Amino acid sequence: MDPRSGYPIYLQIVEQIQRAVAVGRLTPGEQLPTVKQLASDLLVNPSTIARALRELEHLGIVDSLAGRGSWVRRDGATAAASRVAGDAVASALAAAVREARALGVDRTQLRDLFTSAVETWYRDDA
Amino acid sequence: MDPRSGYPIYLQIVEQIQRAVAVGRLTPGEQLPTVKQLASDLLVNPSTIARALRELEHLGIVDSLAGRGSWVRRDGATAAASRVAGDAVASALAAAVREARALGVDRTQLRDLFTSAVETWYRDDA
DNA sequence: TGTATTGTACTAGGCACGTAGTACATGCAG
DNA sequence: CTGCATGTACTACGTGCCTAGTACAATACA
Numbered sequence: 300m301d302p303r304s305g306y307p308i309y310l311q312i313v314e315q316i317q318r319a320v321a322v323g324r325l326t327p328g329e330q331l332p333t334v335k336q337l338a339s340d341l342l343v344n345p346s347t348i349a350r351a352l353r354e355l356e357h358l359g360i361v362d363s364l365a366g367r368g369s370w371v372r373r374d375g376a377t378a379a380a381s382r383v384a385g386d387a388v389a390s391a392l393a394a395a396v397r398e399a400r401a402l403g404v405d406r407t408q409l410r411d412l413f414t415s416a417v418e419t420w421y422r423d424d425a
Numbered sequence: 426m427d428p429r430s431g432y433p434i435y436l437q438i439v440e441q442i443q444r445a446v447a448v449g450r451l452t453p454g455e456q457l458p459t460v461k462q463l464a465s466d467l468l469v470n471p472s473t474i475a476r477a478l479r480e481l482e483h484l485g486i487v488d489s490l491a492g493r494g495s496w497v498r499r500d501g502a503t504a505a506a507s508r509v510a511g512d513a514v515a516s517a518l519a520a521a522v523r524e525a526r527a528l529g530v531d532r533t534q535l536r537d538l539f540t541s542a543v544e545t546w547y548r549d550d551a
Numbered sequence: 552t553g554t555a556t557t558g559t560a561c562t563a564g565g566c567a568c569g570t571a572g573t574a575c576a577t578g579c580a581g
Numbered sequence: 582c583t584g585c586a587t588g589t590a591c592t593a594c595g596t597g598c599c600t601a602g603t604a605c606a607a608t609a610c611a
Contacts, residue, residue, distance in 0.1 A: 314527055314528060317528065318527065318529045321529050384525075385530065387524060388524060388525040388528060388530050389541075392518075392542040393542050393546065394521070395518045395521050395542075396539075396543055396545075396547070399514040399517075400546055402440060402443065402510035403444040403447050403510060404511065404514050406543065409514065410543075412511065416515065416518040417536075419519070419522075421526060421532055
C-alpha cells in the first residue's frame with residue numbers, strides 16, 4: 300500500500316483482494332472487514348475503500364449490502380477473480396506488444412525481451 | 426495520428442520518427458520538415474511538434490538548431506533509435522509482467538497469454 | 552421504535568499532464 | 582543592417598482523474 304507509487308490506491312486494494320480470492324487466501328462466503336476497519340488499517344480515506352469495494356462488486360468478486368457488510372461472493376468469486384487477472388494481464392501484454400510493433404521491433408527481439416522480463420520478475424517463487 | 430486515442434500526440438510523433446530512423450526510412454544526415462510544415466501536415470499545433478522534437482533530441486536521434494532546422498543525427502542515430510525502442514518495449518513488458526505477478530498469474534499462464542498476444546498483433550508482416 | 556453501524560451517492564478540491572498560444576533567440580540571405 | 586524563417590522557452594488554459602469529505606439510505610438489534 301504505497302500512496303506515492305503513482306498507482307491509484309483503490310486499484311492496489313482491488314488487486315490485493317482480487318489476488319487473495321484467486322489464490323484462496325480469502326474463501327467464498329467469507330466476510331471482509333468493514334469499510335471503517337480497512338480504512339483505519341490501511342490509513343486511507345473510507346471513500347477510497349468504498350471505491351475499491353464498488354469495483355470488486357462490479358467485477359463479480361464481492362457482494363456488499365448497506366447496513367450488513369461485504370462478503371466474498373459464494374458462487375463464482377474465485378473464477379471471476381482468475382478471469383479478471385487474466386484479462387488485466389492480457390490487456391497489459393497487448394499494449395506492450397502493440398507498442399513493440401509500432402516501434403518496429405521484430406518477433407524474435409520481442410520474445411527475448413519477454414523472456415528476460417520474466418526471468419527478472421519471477422526470480423524465486425511463483 | 427489520432428488526437429482522441431488517449432495517447433499523447435507528441436509521443437505518437439516521436440514514435441513514428443523514431444521508427445522511421447530505426448527502419449532506415451529516414452537516414453542519418455537527412456533533414457526533417459520544418460516545425461510549421463509538420464504542424465500543418467499533421468494538423469496539430471507547432472508547440473506539439475516542438476515538444477516531440479525536443480524529446481527526439483534528448484533521445485539522441487535528432488539534432489535541432491534554431492534558425493536552421495532539424496536533422497537526423499549523423500552518428501549513432503540509428504543505434505539510438507533501436508536502443509530506445511528496445512528500452513520502451515522492455516519497460517512495457519516489465520509492467521505487464523509485474524502486474525501478472527501481483528495478480529497471482531503463474532509463469533505458464535503468462536507465457537500463453539504472451540504468445541496469444543503476439544499472434545494477435547503480428548498477424549501478417551513484421 | 553429508536554439508535555448505532557454498515558455501505559452508498561454525491562460533491563468539491565487538488566494535482567498532473569497534454570496542448571495551445573505568444574514572445575523570444577538564432578541563423579541566413581539580400 | 583534588415584527582413585524573414587527557423588527552432589526555443591515560457592505561460593496559461595483545459596481536462597481527466599484520484600482522493601477526501603459530507604450527507605444519506607439501508608439494516609440489525611435492543
